[in-house]
Amino acid sequence: MMADDLIDLFKTKISLLQNQALSGGIVAKNLHISDNGSGELTLYGDFTITLKVLDLTTGGAPNLNSLMTFTQQVITSKLRGGGYKSGVIYFEYNSSTKSFNFRKNHTYSIRYNFSCNARVVQINMLSQLKGNDFVLAVVDSIGYQFTDQYGKKHNSGGLAQRDGGPAVVSYNEWRKNKYIGVHEFFHTLGLGDIEDVSKKGRLMYHLGDNTSYNISDNERGDMMNFLMRNISDMTKGTYSYTNLNYNTLNLLSRFLKDTTNGFKYNKAKFR
Amino acid sequence: MVSNTIKLSLGSILFFLFVACINENKINIKAQKKNSLPDSCRYYAYDARQIISNLSCYNCHIRRGERLNNILSFDELATMDSSKLVNFVFIKRHNGNYSMKGAFKTNRMDTLSDCEIKNAIHYIKDYGRDIPMP
Ligand SMILES: [Zn+2]
Numbered sequence A: 001m002m003a004d005d006l007i008d009l010f011k012t013k014i015s016l017l018q019n020q021a022l023s024g025g026i027v028a029k030n031l032h033i034s035d036n037g038s039g040e041l042t043l044y045g046d047f048t049i050t051l052k053v054l055d056l057t058t059g060g061a062p063n064l065n066s067l068m069t070f071t072q073q074v075i076t077s078k079l080r081g082g083g084y085k086s087g088v089i090y091f092e093y094n095s096s097t098k099s100f101n102f103r104k105n106h107t108y109s110i111r112y113n114f115s116c117n118a119r120v121v122q123i124n125m126l127s128q129l130k131g132n133d134f135v136l137a138v139v140d141s142i143g144y145q146f147t148d149q150y151g152k153k154h155n156s157g158g159l160a161q162r163d164g165g166p167a168v169v170s171y172n173e174w175r176k177n178k179y180i181g182v183h184e185f186f187h188t189l190g191l192g193d194i195e196d197v198s199k200k201g202r203l204m205y206h207l208g209d210n211t212s213y214n215i216s217d218n219e220r221g222d223m224m225n226f227l228m229r230n231i232s233d234m235t236k237g238t239y240s241y242t243n244l245n246y247n248t249l250n251l252l253s254r255f256l257k258d259t260t261n262g263f264k265y266n267k268a269k270f271r
Numbered sequence B: 001m002v003s004n005t006i007k008l009s010l011g012s013i014l015f016f017l018f019v020a021c022i023n024e025n026k027i028n029i030k031a032q033k034k035n036s037l038p039d040s041c042r043y044y045a046y047d048a049r050q051i052i053s054n055l056s057c058y059n060c061h062i063r064r065g066e067r068l069n070n071i072l073s074f075d076e077l078a079t080m081d082s083s084k085l086v087n088f089v090f091i092k093r094h095n096g097n098y099s100m101k102g103a104f105k106t107n108r109m110d111t112l113s114d115c116e117i118k119n120a121i122h123y124i125k126d127y128g129r130d131i132p133m134p
Helices: A002-020 A064-078 A171-176 A180-188 A217-227 A231-236 A248-257 B002-015 B045-054 B082-092 B114-127
Strands: A026-035 A040-055 A083-094 A099-123 A134-139 A145-147 A153-155 A158-160 A167-170
Touching: A026 A231, A040 A064, A040 A217, A040 A231, A064 A099, A064 A171, A064 A180, A083 A217, A099 A217, A099 A231, A134 A171, A134 A180, A134 A248, A158 A180, A167 A171, A167 A180, A171 A180, A217 B045, B045 B114, B082 B114
Parallel strands: A040 A099, A040 A134, A134 A167
Antiparallel strands: A026 A040, A083 A099, A145 A153, A158 A167
16 A cells, blocks of 8 residues: 555656646647648647646545546547548648748648647646646536536536636546546537537537447547647647646636536645 | 747737738628528537538637737637627628638638528637536
8 A cells, every 4th residue: 555655656756757848738749741732731740738637626536546547548549540621721831941821822631640649647736737738627526507408407527618728527427437537628629519419429428328439530630620729830840839828727716716617626725 | 938939929920911811812792691590590519610610710710819820819709799700700801712702612601501600600709708518
């Protein structure tokens, strides 16, 4: 027991050290574009996506490590396989100068050939949240209820603000459904909820009776588009999306305090 | 920090270029007819998002607080009022390039039904509201 605790402590320390080299939730290296000359651009890059987990539960979360490992594996595997968008109107790319001409438009098909590696790491102090880091806070329970398109009321196992915003999961619900953490994080990566009962096999279906947890090619394409939100940044080679004005800690603080969300958590841990 | 500095200087260079993510071709299209919407026009966020995604709006209107080539970011669009959005975004601003005769036939913006336009506007407006997602 003691040894296990120590190993866990070391693991956390090591991931924290690794994490210090990264800034922001998205770090991309080896970015380059290949132009097939007939309207198709293929975007290449190695992405590291870091999601910081903050345990705000009152009684502690003994299964947190295994839930985090699961979440990390699922995020990585769901982002595998790239994405494709046709009819994308953008600026003309010049492959010899490796730059975009901002005075001329061009319609492209864009193939995302990104290799994505997710890292789900636990943080123990709020000061470990910087800039627009991605965060998943674990709470005791969530009181927020929503009405689906059929008029039925549901409880929420998780709640997130899309497109870079904070995500929150209820520890008990997460234990019951291991995919909730990924579902909420994919809101952070820009995906919306599905309520169409013919799509129960999809990860973003959120009415509780899922038959499977698939991501469509379109959704993957949308997430790739989120990861590389400004395609012209592709020409920089490396890229770290740091938006200092978009402060995750402030957003999370406001999100947690918003009484309409009904979060129950250990407030002493959020100071 | 470095990338921020690059972004800033890139931003100021681009500021002098006034050409947005639009082509020089100017084709006038008729103003959208304001039919009364059928009762069946319901708002589904997922479908509305699909319209935005298919039109590739995000490539030029970068999602939050960051302008590409001085084009309004998506969250800036969300602050415009609905009627202005219909006229400005869907009709005038793109100079008809998204029309059937326009330069970008693949993204026929003016072939969207009134219901689809209404829902796309609804989606854009919601973007500024930060509605929590279960
Ligand atoms: Zn959801």
